[in-house]
Amino acid sequence: MKERQLVIIGGGSGGMAAAIKAYDEGIKDILILEKDGCLGGILNQCIHNGFGLTEFKEELSGPEYLSRFEDEVKKRGIEFKLHSLVTNITRDKVVTYTNKEEGVVEIKAQAIIMATGCYERNAGAIQIPGDRPKGVITAGTAQKYLNIHGYLVGKRVVILGSGDIGLIMARRMTLEGAKVLCVSEIMPYSNGLQRNISQCLNDFNIPLYLSHSVSKIVGKEKVEKVVISKVDDHFKFIPGTEMEFECDTLLLSIGLIPYISLLENINCPISSTKGAMVYDNMETFIDGIFACGNCLHVHDVVDFVSEEGRNAGHGAALYLKEKEATSSIDVKYDKLLSYVVPQKVRIPVKEDVTLKFRVRREIRNANVIVKSKDQVLSQTFKMVMIPSEMVMIKLNKDKLANLDDELYVEIVEKK
Amino acid sequence: MKYDVLIIGAGAIGASIARELSRYLLKVALIDKENDVGNVTSMANSAIIHSGYDPIPRTNKAKFNVLGNKMFDQISDELDVKFERNGSLTVALYDSQLPLLEELAKRSKENGVKVKLLSKEEVLKMEPNISPEVKGALYAPTAGIIDPFNLVVHTVENAVDNGVELFLNEEVINIEYHDELSKVLTKDKIFEAKIVIDAAGLSSDKIARMVDPNIDWKITPRKGQYFVLDHYKVGLVNRVIFPLPSEKGKGILVSKTTSNNYIVGPSSEPVDDINDLSTDTMTLSNIRFQASEMVPSIPFNQTIRAFSGNRATCTRHDFVIERCKGKENFIILGGIESPGLVSSPAIARYVVEEFVKKTLTLKENPSFNPRVKKYLRPKEMDFKERNELIAKNKDYGEMVCFCEQVTLGEVKDVLSRSVPPRSVKAMKKRVRAGFGKCQGGFCQPRILAELAKHYKVSWLDVNYDELDTNILVKNVKEPK
Numbered sequence: 099m100k101e102r103q104l105v106i107i108g109g110g111s112g113g114m115a116a117a118i119k120a121y122d123e124g125i126k127d128i129l130i131l132e133k134d135g136c137l138g139g140i141l142n143q144c145i146h147n148g149f150g151l152t153e154f155k156e157e158l159s160g161p162e163y164l165s166r167f168e169d170e171v172k173k174r175g176i177e178f179k180l181h182s183l184v185t186n187i188t189r190d191k192v193v194t195y196t197n198k199e200e201g202v203v204e205i206k207a208q209a210i211i212m213a214t215g216c217y218e219r220n221a222g223a224i225q226i227p228g229d230r231p232k233g234v235i236t237a238g239t240a241q242k243y244l245n246i247h248g249y250l251v252g253k254r255v256v257i258l259g260s261g262d263i264g265l266i267m268a269r270r271m272t273l274e275g276a277k278v279l280c281v282s283e284i285m286p287y288s289n290g291l292q293r294n295i296s297q298c299l300n301d302f303n304i305p306l307y308l309s310h311s312v313s314k315i316v317g318k319e320k321v322e323k324v325v326i327s328k329v330d331d332h333f334k335f336i337p338g339t340e341m342e343f344e345c346d347t348l349l350l351s352i353g354l355i356p357y358i359s360l361l362e363n364i365n366c367p368i369s370s371t372k373g374a375m376v377y378d379n380m381e382t383f384i385d386g387i388f389a390c391g392n393c394l395h396v397h398d399v400v401d402f403v404s405e406e407g408r409n410a411g412h413g414a415a416l417y418l419k420e421k422e423a424t425s426s427i428d429v430k431y432d433k434l435l436s437y438v439v440p441q442k443v444r445i446p447v448k449e450d451v452t453l454k455f456r457v458r459r460e461i462r463n464a465n466v467i468v469k470s471k472d473q474v475l476s477q478t479f480k481m482v483m484i485p486s487e488m489v490m491i492k493l494n495k496d497k498l499a500n501l502d503d504e505l506y507v508e509i510v511e512k513k
Numbered sequence: 514m515k516y517d518v519l520i521i522g523a524g525a526i527g528a529s530i531a532r533e534l535s536r537y538l539l540k541v542a543l544i545d546k547e548n549d550v551g552n553v554t555s556m557a558n559s560a561i562i563h564s565g566y567d568p569i570p571r572t573n574k575a576k577f578n579v580l581g582n583k584m585f586d587q588i589s590d591e592l593d594v595k596f597e598r599n600g601s602l603t604v605a606l607y608d609s610q611l612p613l614l615e616e617l618a619k620r621s622k623e624n625g626v627k628v629k630l631l632s633k634e635e636v637l638k639m640e641p642n643i644s645p646e647v648k649g650a651l652y653a654p655t656a657g658i659i660d661p662f663n664l665v666v667h668t669v670e671n672a673v674d675n676g677v678e679l680f681l682n683e684e685v686i687n688i689e690y691h692d693e694l695s696k697v698l699t700k701d702k703i704f705e706a707k708i709v710i711d712a713a714g715l716s717s718d719k720i721a722r723m724v725d726p727n728i729d730w731k732i733t734p735r736k737g738q739y740f741v742l743d744h745y746k747v748g749l750v751n752r753v754i755f756p757l758p759s760e761k762g763k764g765i766l767v768s769k770t771t772s773n774n775y776i777v778g779p780s781s782e783p784v785d786d787i788n789d790l791s792t793d794t795m796t797l798s799n800i801r802f803q804a805s806e807m808v809p810s811i812p813f814n815q816t817i818r819a820f821s822g823n824r825a826t827c828t829r830h831d832f833v834i835e836r837c838k839g840k841e842n843f844i845i846l847g848g849i850e851s852p853g854l855v856s857s858p859a860i861a862r863y864v865v866e867e868f869v870k871k872t873l874t875l876k877e878n879p880s881f882n883p884r885v886k887k888y889l890r891p892k893e894m895d896f897k898e899r900n901e902l903i904a905k906n907k908d909y910g911e912m913v914c915f916c917e918q919v920t921l922g923e924v925k926d927v928l929s930r931s932v933p934p935r936s937v938k939a940m941k942k943r944v945r946a947g948f949g950k951c952q953g954g955f956c957q958p959r960i961l962a963e964l965a966k967h968y969k970v971s972w973l974d975v976n977y978d979e980l981d982t983n984i985l986v987k988n989v990k991e992p993k
Contacts, residue, residue, distance in 0.1 A: 133915055183912040196891075196920075198910040201900035217951040222741070222818035229791045230820065232977035232984065239954045247958060248990030249972055274989045318788050319979050346986070359744075359916070359950070 103127035104414055105193050105207035107184045107360070110139025111400050112391025113213030114167040115407030116414070120211075121174050123415035129205070130171070130178035131195050137171065137178060138164030139215055140238070141400065143245045146266055148293070152401035163400060187360050189384055209386045209414045212361060212374070213407060216392040218263075219353040226258075226348075228314040233321030237263040237351040241270070250274055252347025256324045257281040258312050260288040260295070262398070264351020269298035271349075278304050279343045282326045284311040284333060287460055289353075289486045291398060313340065315348060324348050354396045361389070371395035375441040377426060378451045379413030380406065383442075388414050395439050395454070398488050402454075409452075427470075431507040434458055436485070438507055447498035453491045453507060457483045464511045466491055471503045483509075516542045516678075517873055519697055519706035521685055521720055523547075524555040525661075525854050526846055527712035528668040529861035535675035537865075537875040542704055543669065543677055544697075546684035546716075548979045549939040550932060551665025554714050555854065556942065557790070557822025558737070559766060559776060560661040563852040564601060564653035566621035566628050567758050573832035575624045577856035577863070582655055584858045591883045592667040594660055595771035601656035601753035602631070602640060604807055605648045613757050614651050621653070628653045642749050644809050656753055660771045661854060662942035666932055671885050673931040675878060680704075681935070682980055685713075688723040690840050708872055710844045710864065715787040715825045717833075717847035724843045730829040732848065734787045735762075737779025738796050738821040742812060743950050744773045754807055762824075762851065765803045767811060772917075772945060777804045777811060784823060792819045817950050824850035834860060836868060844868050889926065892918050913963070914956040916949020924960065928967045935968075937961060938978040957984070 104125050106113045109132030117128050136142060141149070144160030151157060154166070171178065179197060186194040191207045218236040226234075233252060240251045241263060253276050257264045260283040268278045281299060286309045288295055299306050313327035313335045328339035356373035358366075367375045367383045373394040374382040381388050390410035391403040426442045438455040453468065461483045468476040468491060475497050483489055491507075518534055520527045523545035531543040547553065562585050568574035589596035605614050614630060621628040629652045636643055636650045643650075673679050680702070688709065689696040697704040713720040718732045749769070756764035761781040768776050780796045797819055804811055827833060827848025837843040844864060849856070869875070891899050891909050902922075903910040909922030927934055927943045934940040937947070940960050947953030947960065961984060964975045976982045 133912065181911060183915055183918070185912075185918055196899075196903075196910055196912060198903070198907040201903040201910055202896050204896070218954050220952040220954060222952050223816060225792060225794065225797055225816070225819040227791070227793045232982040235984075236954050239957060242958055243985060244989065247972070248988055249985035250987040250989055251985060253986055275987070315791075318790075319982050357951075 099192070099204050099206050101206045101208070102129050103208045103418055104129070104211065105205065106130045106211045106213055107187070107193070108132065108139065108213035108215055108393070109137040109178055110213060110215050110391065111141060111164065111167065111403045112215070112393070112407035112410070113211065114164075114171050115404040116211045116213060116390055116411035117176050118167065118170050118174065119408040119411030120415045121176055123412060125415045125418055128176050130176065131182045131184050131193070132178060132180050133183040135180050137168045143242045145245045146270070149400050152399070153404055167404070184360060187364060187387070189364050191386055209388065209418055211410050211414055212358065212382075212387065212389040212393055213391050213410070214357045214360065214393040216354040216396055217357045218350070219355055221350060224352060226312050226315055229317050231315065231317040231319055231321050233317065233346055234315065234348045234350065237261070237267045237349050240349055241267055244270060244274065250276055252276060252345070254279060254345040255347045255349055256312075256326070256343050256345050257349045257351060259283060259350060259352035260290045260306060261351035261353060262290045262294050264349060265290045265294040265298040267349060267351070268304050269302060272302050272304070278302070279345060280305045280307055280326070282307045282310040282312065284309065284329055285485075287484060287486070291486065311335070312348065321346055321348055354392065356393045356396070358393050369439070369441055370437045371439065376439060378440045378443040379416065380410035380440070381413055381417065386417060395437065398486065402488065427501060428504040429453065429507065430504050431455065432509060434461065434509045435507060443501070443505060445501050447495050447501055450495045451493045451498060453493065455489050455507065456485055457489070457509070458485060460484045461509060461511060464509050467508050467510060468493060469506045469508070470501055475505070514542070514702070514704050515694070516540045516704060516706040518542075518708045518710065518869060519544065519704050520710045520712055521697070522712035522714055522717070523550040523665070523669055523679065523681075524553060524712065524714050525551065525665050525857040526714070526849055526860060527710070528665045528672065529857040530710060530712060530864055531672035531677045532668050532675070533861040533865045534869065535672045535677050536878055536881045538878050539873070539875070541677045542680060542706065543672065544680040544683040544685070544699070544704065546682065548682055548935055548976065549942070550669045550679070550681070551662065551942070554822055554825060555665045556662055557820055558661060558851065558854060559768065559779060560659055560770060560854070561601075561753055561766070561768065562596065562598070562657040562659050562855045564628070564656040565624050565626045565852070566603070566617060566651065566653045567763060568624065568852065570620060570623040573834055574852060574856070577832065577859040578852040579625055580859035581856040585657065585659070585855070588858055589659065591885070592664070592671055593885050593888050594664045594667050596657055596659045597771060598655060598657040599752050600652060600654040601755060602636065602643075603651040603653070603755040603757060604636065604643060605650065605757060606644065606646050606806060608648055610757050611649055614649055617651050617757070621651070626653060627655060640750055640752060640754065642808055642810055643754065644807055658753065658768060658771055659854070664854070666943055667885050670930055670932045671883070674885065675881050679932060685720060685723070688720070688843075690724045690843055692842055695843065708842045708844065708869060710846065712846045714849065715823055717825060717845065717849070718827070721837065721845045721847060724840055725837050730827050730833060730848065732787070732825050732827050734784050734823040735826045735850075736782045736784045736789065736821050736823050738792050738800060738819065739776055739778030740797065740800065740813065740816050741818040741820070742775040742777070743815040743817045745769060745775055749775060749810065749812070750808060756803070756807060765800055767804050767808045772948065775811070779822070787823055790821050790823070792821050817952060826850045832856070832860070834863065842872055886930070889922065891920055891922070913959045914944075914946035914949065916951050916955070917945040919944045919946045919956075921963070924963050928963070934964070936976040936978050936982070937964065937984065940964065
């Protein structure tokens with residue numbers, strides 16, 4: 099069996115950033131395995147701009163953003179294989195992949211970085227009441243049809259869910275001549291970035307109905323009508339609030355889920371993000387297997403994925419260079435947070451640690467406090483935190499030097 | 514177009530009859546209103562090869578279920594369909610249900626079905642995830658699970674390979690019956706046949722009334738809603754788990770499937786419209802509740818799909834398998850609901866022996882081959898076999914469906930066969946592309962592209978399922 103130092107599964111923004119970072123830190127024997135025909139993952143179909151504001155201080159389209167990373171990968175001569183689907187990994191890091199030229203191949207890796215991205219939550223997962231005709235399609239699939247292949251999936255469209263892809267597609271389909279009738283969101287707040295609500299809906303007079311969901315799909319073979327109803331605090335439909343929309347398409351933008359069958363198969367501990375649980379160096383709880391990007395937790399913007407990819411690349415490089423046994427502490431949080439990544443921090447802490455989390459509801463004027471044994475390590479004031487925007491708190495390594503008990507993240511709202 | 518036999522309906526029953534007739538030198542047509550074979554009830558059911566412990570003795574249901582069950586080892590082998598005889602457990606959750614179990618055991622004996630009554634301890638040893646409240650169960654080792662999609666597709670494929678002619682998208686609008694040669698009219702074709710067989714499932718009464726308006730039964734469709742869960746962590750349940758049956762049917766079952774998913778359902782609701790395949794929140798939560806009573810740890814958060822199918826229940830409460838009165842060469846197979854799938858090969862054999870053979874002189878087809886060309890499934894091969902296959906045909910090394918790990922080779926193979934898929938859904942039924950957790954989100958454009966290429970049509974003309982269900986509506990790149 100061939101051996102490789104570092105195998106990166108997924109050649110999207112997380113995987114490429116991880117590869118570049120690991121290479122620059124001295125790991126030269128790297129292989130990226132990408133299932134699609136090109137590097138860059140989902141960015142290939144994101145032809146709108148808004149990428150790179152943090153990373154490059156300029157506004158780029160998805161393909162422009164990915165090509166900058168692709169250039170860096172190629173400049174370093176990092177090996178990557180396309181059309182190569184990883185079908186299995188083992189706990190001792192044997193990676194099995196398949197492609198046309200080599201057939202089925204097993205390689206033994208010293209370290210693995212999972213950068214497999216996410217998939218779209220679809221109609222099957224939420225059991226929308228009513229018929230199951232053709233014309234119910236996820237926003238990302240519609241985006242691929244339109245931006246990669248040049249085809250519209252419908253002419254009169256209702257969008258369920260205010261995730262960013264749905265908002266982007268509301269504008270994109272409108273510009274291509276479709277009529278987008280409304281966006282309905284079951285939560286009392288939008289799940290998309292504020293800039294997308296404004297630029298993709300408001301600018302095109304597309305109504306956004308909060309606390310509304312699809313109560314019925316009508317149409318035997320093709321979507322004919324979608325009924326939207328208001329929901330109460332328990333997400334139950336309120337009778338009498340129905341609004342009917344004649345349409346041919348129901349576009350779903352109801353969330354993204356980490357795509358981690360490979361990790362599930364080896365019983366890797368999974369967090370409430372539906373991604374793997376990780377240490378601060380992005381290592382999962384399985385020795386030598388790292389994870390980053392949307393397969394760990396779904397990010398708002400790609401710039402943060404690239405940064406997390408670098409963290410994983412750095413973590414893997416250190417792991418390969420100086421394997422040493424350490425202990426760790428847990429990261430716990432109060433009920434206003436829906437998750438915190440990482441779930442554990444290795445001690446003694448040698449580098450700064452960034453805690454990333456989301457809140458469960460909109461919170462204004464609050465302090466984010468990170469404590470350990472009643473000692474406040476960091477206190478950050480936030481004017482506003484909303485579920486659709488990831489919060490990041492950077493902890494200085496000097497403050498964490500003597501850490502030996504769990505970290506606790508809490509939010510204290512100011513009266 | 515003149516035929517010896519014309520079969521209306523290419524579901525499990527029609528398909529089996531077509532295959533059975535292809536053993537003889539006959540001109541046979543199999544027609545269906547849908548854009549694929551097995552596209553109605555045969556595709557939306559529990560996919561169980563029932564043991565036959567439950568039908569009332571001496572009914573058609575009991576007779577054909579038991580006969581059919583015995584045929585499936587051979588059929589699944591000849592037709593290369595996934596089948597596992599993993600047995601079923603019918604569980605009693607209350608002491609008051611124990612006498613019913615004994616009654617069922619008696620019924621099984623009358624039906625000639627081997628069963629065993631199990632104590633609580635025996636049940637929990639066999640299936641540790643069944644509720645600890647269980648009081649006992651009836652174990653039927655001959656029950657099994659099957660891939661219902663490919664059962665019908667491969668049956669028709671084998672029939673067509675042996676000379677049967679298949680016509681899709683042909684909805685029968687009228688039948689002119691004559692003893693010698695009847696006329697079956699569709700929108701733009703006239704078929705003539707010496708024998709016409711009504712295997713139209715949910716429409717079997719409608720078709721029968723075209724010949725005899727006075728039939729004394731009708732179809733009263735009953736809907737069943739289901740959950741499908743993603744690939745399992747082995748061992749939630751290993752056998753088919755039933756509650757005790759009632760008048761409404763066999764109740765809500767929990768079972769693994771031949772594709773390593775779990776299926777939970779069905780409900781049982783009368784519907785007016787045979788095309789009503791809607792699902793609703795209340796029924797689904799009721800299914801969830803009832804199934805969890807039997808198996809408390811079902812991971813419903815792993816649901817990848819909810820669907821429903823309609824049963825062709827009829828007012829006679831048994832399968833109608835008979836010649837039309839006074840019109841002997843019109844054969845009616847009506848009301849074939851559960852256990853129809855398991856009964857289908859036995860019904861087919863009976864129809865040929867009892868009806869067709871008595872009207873027509875049958876000569877054996879010397880070139881009849883009971884086997885379909887072997888399906889190559891790289892996912893199930895070991896490395897060496899797989900690499901040899903890919904070395905011969907690179908398409909088997911290219912994955913088109915990531916969730917289910919389906920290769921381009923498999924997609925091209927089914928397109929080259931005698932009952933090729935004509936739609937995205939028909940492709941899904943055959944190779945499972947789009948059956949996984951992303952539900953086609955990743956692979957649908959690729960599958961659509963392969964269909965367009967194979968049929969040399971525009972992407973705009975590729976259907977999701979029926980005719981006129983094109984997924985794409987406008988090409989924005991090409992100038993008008």
